[in-house]
Amino acid sequence: MTPFVFTLVVLAISCLAGLLGSLVGVGGGIIVVPALTLLLGVGIQKAIAASIVSVIATSSGAASSYVRERIANIRLGMVLEVSTVLGALTGALLAAVVPVRGLFLLFACILAYTAWSMFRRPTARPVDAAPDRLAERLGLHGAFYDRSLGREVAYRVSRTRLGLAVGYVAGVASGLLGIGGGILKxxxxxxxxxxxxxxxxxxxxxxxxxxxxxxAAVYFMRGEVLPFVAAPVAVGVLLGARAGARLLGGMRSDAIKLIFVAVLVVSSIQMLLKGVR
Amino acid sequence: MNKGQTEAPHGAELAISRILKAGVEASLFLIATGSLLSFVQAGTYGSLPSDVARLTGPGGAFPRTAAWLAGGIVHLRGQAIIVSGLLLLIATPVLRVAASVVAFALERDRAFVAITAVVLLLLLASFALGGFV
Incomplete structure (x- = not known):
């Protein structure tokens, strides 16, 4: 494989990952890392570094419109960021000492969890709980205009401390494995x-x-972000995710979800084998 | 101080939204341009199968030095342009948080100035800490 073909293959895989990911509601990183390591033989640390950079591009692009349309709860986001950022720092520093086998095993687990959480039917009902004091004091309750309902939806936030704890865990997963962590939060x-x-x-x-x-800052300073790998991943995932967001209007097919779950399960088994062998 | 998101000034939200969009678009342009240049410039990416191993293997650590980056940008070297795009992408959320600190300071919301300042410091610390491990 020449550098040109390698770039085209990575671009195509990343584009597909971004497209599929946005259609089923997850980031592209969860597919990009297995594809780079299992199909193209890129080192897992370099693959994770490339993935985490692409996560910034897709989430910032999406967040830009969510903020403008005022759907994102900025105040709550800022509060929870304190713990997700601490978690990401922990995770990215841990990645320097966790052996490669361990990274493969952890990634296999997060793939299996993602597959499971997409497959189960959302039967659970939101729990009614009184807004906690922290949310009251910091003014974290929100409201947004729901276009599909055609009216303003107001809500109150409870269990802020639980959110902070889960945010930390999601941050560790993000820093360690190069994913966004939305699937946990x-x-x-x-x-x-x-x-x-x-x-x-x-x-x-x-x-x-x-x-x-x-x-990404930690990986960048460690020299793990290779321009040759990170460039096609960032461009591909972002373009794919944008195309997916445009397609999303009409299609919400269960078939896409099923294909996605199958890809996750196969990748999870392959990553598991890499970890134990 | 105890106000919901809907009462927040719209100007700050618009500024945040614009920073995110502009940062992503500009970095995407730099990364794509740098990639094209890397293929055209002799001795950067090359055209042999062994070049892939060289480019993805150990020893190709980036960033080399700040001087390498600055010199590369001045001479329009492909990989330096890509690295500048990647750096801009990483810096975009940092700029967004910095803008939030200012926005909350203008609102005189002390609790949120403190919260966002902590996030900003942690972000900057991650650049510093990454250089040590």
Whole structure:
């Protein structure tokens, strides 16, 4: 494979990852890292570094419109960022000492968890809880205009401390594995903290740019961000995610979701084998 | 101080939204341009299968030095342009947080000035700490 072909292949894979990811509601990183390591033989640290940079691009692009349309809860996002950024710093520093086998095993786990969380039917109902004192004092409650409902949706935030704790864990996963971490945060914000799902994904995207920038800064300074690999990944994932967002209007096919889950399961098994062999 | 998101000034939100969009677009342009230059310029990417191993293997650590980056940008070297784009992309959320500190300071919201300042310091610390490990 020549450098030119390698670039085209990475660009195509990243574009597909961004497209599929945005259609099913996850970031592209979860596919890019397995593809780079398993298919192209790139070192897992370099693959994670390239992925985390692309996460900044996609989440910042999405957050830009969520902020303008005022769906993202900026105040809550800023508060939770304190813990996600601390987590990302922990994770990215840990990545320097965790052995390569360990990274493969952890990545296999997060792939399996993502597949499971996409496959299960969302039967759980949001828990009613009184807004906590921290949310009251900092004024974290929100409201946004829901276009599909055609009215303003107001909500109150509870269990801010739980959100901070989960944010830290999501940050560690982001810094260690090069993913956004929305898959860990969004269910908790929705089910435990009492936020509408649209506000959850918008606020999560708003936070992920900052979380990913923390991890990316550490990888960049460590010299793990290779221009040859990171450039086609960043461009590809962003273009794919944009195309996906445009397609999203009409299609919400279960078939796409099923294909995505299958890719996750196969990647998870392959990463697991890399870890134990 | 106890006000919801809907009462926040719209100017700050618009500024944040614009910073994010402009940062992503500009870095995307730099990364794409740098990639094209790297293929055209002799001795950068090359055209042999062994070049892929060289470019993805150990020993190709970036950034080399700040001087390498500055010199590369001045001479329009492909990989230096890509690195400047990647750096701008990483810096975009940092700029967004910095703008938020200013916005909350203008609102005289002391609690949120403190919260966003902590996030900004942690972000800057990650650049410093990454250089040590």
């Amino acid at each position: 969004v269910p908790v914000m929705n089910l435990a903290m009492g936020m509408p799902i649209k506000a959850c994904t918008a606020t999560s995207n708003f936070m992920i740019g900052v979380t990913a920038a923390t991890g």
